[in-house]
Amino acid sequence: MPQRxxxxxxxxxxxxxxxxxDGASKEKAARIANAAAASSRSEVGRRGGKATDYEDATKDELLQRARKIGIxxxxxxxxDELIKALREHG
Structure with a gap:
């Protein structure tokens, strides 16, 4: 496999x-890698878990998130279509 x-x-x-x-998008992989470089890899893993479930969000909240990332x-x-699109984005 060629190096990217x-x-x-x-x-x-x-x-x-x-x-x-592992299948992460370029944007997501770069964001996580840079966060790890700024602190430490173990600290980046501990900071996770602040996001809420899409199912708990209102449709308007999902629309705002989709607008922000350009879906x-x-x-x-x-x-349910918004949730699927947000999850597949990355």
Missing amino acids: DPGPSVKDQEMYEALRE KGRSSMKK
Whole structure:
């Protein structure tokens, strides 16, 4: 498998590659790798768990989240479709 060079903005390339191989998007892998480089890998893992379940959010909250990350067609989606699109984004 060829190495993917994420460029100089990624601070922990080893972690970035591992996350990409596990299926994380480029954006998510870079965000996590940079957070790990800024502190420590174990600290990044402990900070997780603050997100709420999409099922507990209102449709308006899901629409705002979808708008923020640029999901197309969000205005015509039902709540369960929004949840699926948000989860698949990454």
